[in-house]
Amino acid sequence: MSFEENLKKLETLxxxxxxxxxxxxxxxxxxxxxxxxADSCRKELEAVRLKIEKVTRDGKTEPFDFSPGNV
Numbered sequence: 001m002s003f004e005e006n007l008k009k010l011e012t013l014x015x016x017x018x019x020x021x022x023x024x025x026x027x028x029x030x031x032x033x034x035x036x037x038a039d040s041c042r043k044e045l046e047a048v049r050l051k052i053e054k055v056t057r058d059g060k061t062e063p064f065d066f067s068p069g070n071v
Contacts (some may be wrong), residue, residue: 003044010037 001009013034017027 003041006037006044009039010034013037018023 013030017030
């Protein structure tokens with residue numbers, strides 16, 4: 001899923017959790033899913049930040065490896 005899709009799903013999960021309507025086991029499942037989505041968004045943002053730094057460092061672009069081990 002894209003960053004935007006992950007963020008939207010995370011926002012929806014937070015609203016459900018804040019509603020107080022979830023049972024404890026549902027809350028835990030939502031928390032775990034939200035944590036994974038937040039981690040995914042954070043990694044993608046970090047990759048973009050690194051690429052921006054490379055582009056702006058000396059005005060030149062450099063190839064960037066977006067593989068999970070490189071983030």
